[in-house]
Amino acid sequence: MRPAHIIRILPLCAVLLFPGCSGNSPEKTDAGSGNTAVEQPTSKLIEPCDLITAKDAETMLGETVKPAEKTDNQVVGQKLCLYNPVDTESTEFLQVTLTQDAFMQPGGISSASIYKSLKDNFEGMRTDIEGVGDEAFISTGGIYIMSNGYYIQIGAGNTSNETVRNKLIEAGKMAVAKLNTWK
Numbered sequence: 527m528r529p530a531h532i533i534r535i536l537p538l539c540a541v542l543l544f545p546g547c548s549g550n551s552p553e554k555t556d557a558g559s560g561n562t563a564v565e566q567p568t569s570k571l572i573e574p575c576d577l578i579t580a581k582d583a584e585t586m587l588g589e590t591v592k593p594a595e596k597t598d599n600q601v602v603g604q605k606l607c608l609y610n611p612v613d614t615e616s617t618e619f620l621q622v623t624l625t626q627d628a629f630m631q632p633g634g635i636s637s638a639s640i641y642k643s644l645k646d647n648f649e650g651m652r653t654d655i656e657g658v659g660d661e662a663f664i665s666t667g668g669i670y671i672m673s674n675g676y677y678i679q680i681g682a683g684n685t686s687n688e689t690v691r692n693k694l695i696e697a698g699k700m701a702v703a704k705l706n707t708w709k
Contacts, residue, residue, distance in 0.1 A: 571629055572708050574622040575607040577678070577701040583609035583620045586682075586693055591620075603630030603637060617683070621668070622701060625677040637677040644670055658698040669694040673702045 575594050583591050591609040598605050602625060609620045625637045645652070645663060652665040659673030668681035680697045683690040 570708065571605075572624060572626060572676070572705065573607070574605050574624040574678075574701075576708070577624065577704045578607070578609075578620065578622045578680070578697055580609060582697075582700060586697060587611060587618045587620060589613060589616060589618060598629070600629055600631055601634070602640065603627060603634060605629060619682065620697065621681040622697075623679040623681075625679075627675065637675060638672060641670065641672045641677040655695060655698070658695060659702045662698060664691055664694060669698045671698050671702060673705055676705060678702070678705070 573596075575596065578586075580591055580594060587609070590612045592612055595608040595610070596606065597608075604623060604625045606624075607622045611618050625640055627634075627637050630637075645661075648663065648665040648670075652663040652670075655662040655664060655669065658669070659671040659678070662669055662671040664670075664685055666685060668679055668685060671678040671680075678698070678701050680694055680701065682693050682697065685691060685694070
């Protein structure tokens with residue numbers, strides 16, 4: 527199985543493992559997470575492929591990519607954009623996942639709460655990153671970013687590899703900069 531296929535399902539699996547994500551928990555609408563200051567109004571939907579375009583992905587990967595594969599999961603407010611290389615022998619890929627309150631079903635857990643849960647679950651296994659969004663960290667699966675009420679996750683391969691880590695930080699900064707132009 528290609529690493530891209532494993533990475534594609536990692537964010538969804540991680541989010542679905544947390545209790546209260548099903549929409550049946552009354553405390554989910556409670557702002558008790560302390561993140562209400564970073565949550566945005568629910569009026570504007572942003573596509574992850576707008577944060578990192580195919581041209582951006584080609585520049586970062588150093589090779590031509592196929593048209594983006596896009597998937598949506600409204601239960602968790604998640605939109606995914608995956609860039610795979612044209613060269614089928616290549617192991618490079620770039621995946622951008624954007625979780626946003628504007629795309630969630632009414633009463634869903636907030637993007638900030640999802641991010642906080644992931645951050646807490648990666649305690650001891652993450653590297654906190656300064657200068658990318660409101661806060662960010664790198665762990666298994668890629669870089670996880672909270673910025674202006676939006677949760678962004680970007681995957682590009684083995685996070686133990688320094689080149690991949692640098693690519694993730696570069697991609698994270700680019701995604702946050704473009705997000706800031708949309709709000």
